[in-house]
Amino acid sequence: MSTSIVQISNLNLKYGNKAVLRDLEWTIQAGENWLLTGLSGSGKTALLKAIAGIEKSTDEIVVSFDKQSSARPVCQYIAQWYQFKNVEGVANFYYQQRYNAQQVQDTLTVNAELAHYAKENHLNLPQAEPILEALGFAPLKNAQLIELSSGEHKKLQLVKALWLKPQLLLLDQPYTGLDIQSRQNLNNLLDEVTSNGVQTILISNETEIPACINRYAEIVDGQLEEHFTFCSRKEIVIEDRPIPEFLHQAPPSSSETLIKMVGVNINYGEKQVLKNVDWEIKAGEKWLLQGHNGSGKSTLLSLINGDHPQAYANEIYLFGNKRGSGESIWDIKEHIGLISPELHWYFDFNATVWQSIASGFFDSIGLYKEIGWHKRTQVDELIEYFGLTANKNDLLAQLPLGKQRLVLLARTVIKNPELLVLDEPCQGLDAHQTLQFNTLIDGLCTTNRTLIYVSHSDDQLPKNLTHQLLLSKGEVIHNKIYKKREELESVI
Template identity: 65%
Template sequence: MKESFVTIQNLNLKYQQKSVLKDLNWTINHGENWVLGGISGSGKTSLAKIIARQLSAIGEVKINFDFDNLLPTKALFVESWYQFKNLEGVANFYYQQRYTSQQAKDTITVHAELVGYGKENRLHLDKVEPILEALNFSSFASSQLIELSSGEHKKLQLVKALWLKPQLLIIDQPYTGLDSASRKNLNILLDEVSEDGVQLILICNDSELPSSINRFAEIKDGQLIEVDSLEQSSNPEKHAKEIPDFLKESPVYSSQNTVKMVDVNISYGKKQVLKNINWEVKAGEKWLLQGHNGSGKSTLLSLINGDHPQSYANELYLFGNRRGSGESIWDIKQHIGLISPEFHWYFDSASTVWQSIASGFYDTVGLFQQLPYTKSTQVDELVAYFGLTECKNELLSSLPLGKQRLVLLARTIIKNPELLILDEPCQGLDQQQTIHFNQLVDELCINGMTLIYVGHFESQLPTCLEKRILLENGEVKIVESLITKTRHNEVRSNLLPGTI
């Protein structure tokens, strides 16, 4: 009888004196492709790192590679996001550096990264071209790594993994930041490598999966439990909590025109990223911003955040004032609450949970002053609201990714800003956390907050959205009103046929 491909017995892992995995057992037979779902913080990523020999634990993990197979005898773990370095081997970047990197070539290009990866793993460059085309990534060959958005970094990780085709491929959150077309093409590519002999473990809670997936499991109380489908996984229900009183107050608006862009253009050399953008966001409006990966969404938001240096060369009005009329970047940020995957990358993870949330009052990446009593109380209220009381004194970096995102979401709303910019805010959150957060967004927006929400998944959108702007290749393709008086499910199903 042929041995199982992966055998895990009596696996135990503790983190900061807390048991994460408890005598966990898992057998993966040849030909099985798994999805590992469940709540954030249950130990999914830790288990994946243990299998890939990136994390030590007590117990037995045995992988029976086929040494007669031409595929690499390797368990490759693709992390939920990509940690890259500059030309000097340093990964200490700052958030705005992405938009100023054109003046100084700080990182290697996508093409150079692929060339180096190919040489390291003895891969032929001609084999990567079909993968680049399928994920609509060929046009990014000359882009520096620091210029890429979260979705584009995810694509680069996936391209390299699919090019290598290891015998065991483990992907943490494979669809993070990907548009609809890229998600579908990724599933096709995963099915193709599966036919070539690659076995898959996908860590996600998504429903649109490769057809080659034939096993499902979740981790609950440190144990791995096989289920028939993700829908059957036992996510605990969360009881709705009332939002803190200070967030029930309507924001104080400095102008009825929150954002106004007139023929805005952004170019990097010969590459035009935004083309003649005209867009107006009035106080209290709730907008959905969408577009394929690389369509210009992140650049558009960087103009509003005050982070992009080319904002001064355009006719751009923020909170009633023309950009460049004497206001500082900190004057602009006083009006804005922001969360984005890129901001999460560059945030100071050495702060505690409480300090990270409190820093939102001052728009700093760390707390550098003592809070007055009223503000301290507000931080405590948000800590309790998001269920973070037990870990409020722990370092942000010690938390699971989903809980880190909750901390930064709390930081985003702590000052009850005029404008809330939520760029894929639910990345890394489990299903219940996503529902919980979007309910909070709906409640906040009842009180008059202005919202710009970026989301690829129509099932992960708040119901308060009123208008939609769609970018395509740096241009405004569609501006439309959304039906807001329909039932919740009807809004989501009719919202965007072929959602991007």
């Protein structure tokens, strides 16, 4: 009897009308843990979903579980995109809702959600404890789901998967939004479960992978190509595309000091999210903002973007005006080109690529205005630059996540803003797209444009960073001229 757990023969799959997998063959033997790579849109997600039997099951894939195993005889797919619902079972939330304090409890707490999950899957609550500890999730147990940051949602998704112990665990970009320590811990957890009857297939572009991975494959032109080690067949070559003319010159700065925060405190009930934060950004500076999940990065940025109601109770100066002195949030947003995981999550997926990019002129989520000829040509030029011309009339919902992200990145720069706020901009992009985007950022961030860049990883950064702010548990622990992590760690 064969000991294969997955047997795929002659698999053909389409994404929309485009064939992505052609006559794909793949056998996964017992004890194997695979890393699956490939360019954005190459069909990685489609392949894992097909194995998990999501969308439709096909005869070409046979999954056979081990009846003797202590792990659960199921195949669990963990999507790159987290989902959560309110108490009525509807996933109807809006951008930055979590910052608007409302007494009506809309979503479950983490604890209640875990209890619910335990009941549904006949699991023991205490068994989740070590996993919660390892991912640093324990302090969040009383938080409401709506209050979690994108990285924290990702962790909750992983906690559930590891707790379930499925025989086949399919992880689609599980490191998305996780801080460095959590990545390490996740890898340790994966090593542990894989030695206890769980097998995994991991989609990731990261270089830090768990030790348990013992097979490597890449999807190339719709077929599986096996490698003997972690590498990509293709050398990354980026095309030397000229940056559109209208982005060459950053607009003059509105003031010498763009952002100034004095002793900023933000509390949610008893919980203090930002403690006595001072931060000053002068025009032309390029900042790297870092910190562990839950350290307060997103909250800090929401104060700059005019998205946080508690900004009104703090001493904050934006673009030369004191916050709460009669400016509207739209007056603030006008200066900023913003991308963040949350903006992506809450975006209007029924907007076309073209509309989504054009909406960046008005900082709206979706386009509600006619725009003139001059701006239309700029949208077209930028679409061309990002290589999205063929997709220009597609709905966002029809594109893979990496392409969606590119669209929103184009939206971020379309109005040629004086300040770019890029919160994990390259999430979901493949190595090629990341390099291409960072090249653009380097080109855009010449002398007088200001940049705030958030990234957990150190190897995908723009070149010309000048300053760094490091947050830990809501406090600034480092605020100075930019240094690489190794140098920084020796400082602490």
